[in-house]
Amino acid sequence: MDELGFNKIAGAILATALGVMVLRTAPHIFIHSEMPSTPAYRVGPLEVASKDDAEPLPFPQLVWVDAMDSTRGLKVFKKxxxxxxxxxxxxxxxxxxxxNVVGSTAGVKxxxxxxxxxxxxxxxxxxxELDGFLAKPTKYVSGTNMNFVGLKKETDRAAVIELLRLASASPLSKPTPQLVENESTPEAEVTPQSLNLETKEKDHGGEVH
Ligand code: HEC
Structure with missing residues (x-):
């Protein structure tokens, strides 16, 4: 390659490098950018509702009451x-x-x-209380002597508690399932009554007689 050819190539490379440099700086010259003092958005930990955050549902739920089955409870009681x-x-x-433990004071036998x-x-x-205790005895009553891991499944707890409920001369009645108000339940329907229209009609449109 002769010297001229080499210079041409070197020149081309230089020009390209220069062009790239200009292109990289140019926007900063034309566009004034400074970080705003308050960022338009913040990046932070996302708030994701976790299972632990959730409000516990009122006790007992229908599944729990439905699981009160003494036959199954007898099986669970083997533990x-x-x-x-x-x-x-x-x-x-x-x-x-x-x-007779259901409904009694703890620790009185x-x-x-x-x-x-x-x-x-x-x-x-x-x-x-029984449900909480049987789920994890040592956590529920810290310091208890009941060295038992607990019954993980709420349906197992409900079943064995049903067995205990019946182990009494006068069993307490079963608990009533707590229905949770559904937030998506539509508002009460608007009726003539709810708007007091009927009253007005009776009053002949509110006229005083
Ligand atoms: C390893 C032995 C052991 C096992 C297994 C065990 N418990 Fe217990 N349980 C105890 C002891 C000990 C206590 C008394 C705890 C204390 O004094 O702190 C107790 C207390 C209780 C009490 C409270 C009684 C009261 O008079 O206040 C209930 C209810 C109970 N257990 C139910 C159960 C059920 C239901 C199971 C099976 C799912 C079970 N336990 C499994 C040892 C055990």
């Missing part, structure tokens, strides 16, 4: 029988006898040595 029985006048074991934690919890074994 408890190493420590408990629910027989009338049944003996205490590692855990207290559970006859005669002859059983409860933990301080349970006795001082001041709990009454309502359906809701």
């Amino acid at each position: 408890c029988t190493s420590c408990h029985n629910a027989d009338i006048d049944g003996a205490n074991g590692t855990g207290p006898n559970l006859w 005669d002859g059983f040595k409860y933990s301080n934690a349970l006795v001082t919890s001041g709990k009454t074994w309502t359906y809701e």
